[in-house]
Amino acid sequence: MKITTALAALAAPALLTMTAAPALADDHEPVELMTTFGELNDSGGSGEAWAKVDGNEVWMKVEVQGLLDGAPHAQHIHLGGAGQCPDPNMEGTGFEGAIRTTDAIDSYGEVRVSLTGNDADTSEAAALDVANFPAVGTYTYERTFEVPDDVAAELNEGNGVVVIHGVDHNGSGEYDGDQESDLDPSLPSEATDPALCGAFQMGQMSAPGGGVETGGGSTSGLENSGLMAGGALLAVAGAGALALGQRRRDES
Template identity: 50%
Template sequence: MRKALALPTVALAAAAFPLLTATGASAHEGSHSYQADLGSLNDSGATGTAMVTLDGTTATVMIEASGLLEGAPHAQHFHFGAAGACPTPDDDENGDGWVSVTEATEDYGAIGTSLTTTGDTSPDSGLAIDRFPTDGELSYERTLEVTPDVAASFEAGTAVLVLHGVDKDGSGTYDGTVMSDLDPSLPMEATAPAACGPLAASQMGAAPSGGAETGGGATAGTEQHAALAVGAVALVGAAAAGTVAARRRQAADQA
């Protein structure tokens, strides 16, 4: 079942990211550490800490987070290309009680790296629902390659870590009456950002507290997988479109 959903999702998502395949500025040489304090979004209750050690385009990523929905996949990404900030409740432009992916993109930008547990980490895997952590108490560690554009965004201060998936009503599953901005057949809980933190240069070089295990329960939460897979193409498309719009506005302001 999951293969039937995931394969067309990846194929379609690849077409949605022509802007993110171009090479960017050369990555900064040498090893540097960056840290993010993850704050809760959309009343998720999720918080955490992340540490990234970047050596050229090789990133060692450690994330510790809590307060997420247990047994459901939580997509997590490096975002880049916008303001390098996290949204606030004021970004709920339509007043539906949610800061949606569309409303948040101007703050944190498009997907640059998908922090999957195994395999591909490109934007094509933005919602590879069988390869994201499913733990409520998340502990993640992986060494992976990022693109030169993403590496440059760390140095520029515009890289942001975002975790998705919110059980806002406490029902134990992704549901609710407010539907996703990415696909009206999905509940907003399935795709909304749950925790966010800008990645700032760190002088500490220390890992987040707690054990670091790759991913967590990649085969768990299968009841949530179909809903997230349907929204994958819409998620990556909305992120790319939002970044283009933000850049056009910046160019207009400078004109």
């Protein structure tokens, strides 16, 4: 991905952040962010994401339902665009007008955090580290990691757009098709096209396990799929029902 522009734009703020960091780290409150995903490219998916940002340390939880099963889903925090998701009806350059990742870069910006598992690199360099992304269609991801100063500063301001990639446009049950990915020509475009998008909002944590009472929701539906070594990722049986239940409780 082209990150030079973003890096140049962020270089000056990053220096300011570094000088201000010590005081900030001592007395500031952790920032809590959340988003509900919107569907892109008729992916069939849904979900939510939560983050808690404490200095350079970020705790992140992502719940996803209904994407293509058995295929890796790259997931990132994007920064530097308009801080928004694209209109899901926008005409893209992909399969039958599908939105490809670069089509909406002005909306959500460039990859700055790769939400990998297995203690893998979380920088933009790991944006397509397909071996360390969830490889099921319904999952819960949770990880705590460090981000660079400029990314921490953005997240502390409530910026950041979470994007989950990987769409089976032609319904073949796998990533295929003639069109090459706009991010990596060795991959089909299906493997990297955006499937879910959510712009972070500041707010109270409502993630299960995120420090706020969720009303006695049961976790008995959780089951370790073993699809990823290290247990960083859980496949969730019946996650749709679980998430719906939580959302209903949150709204009541």
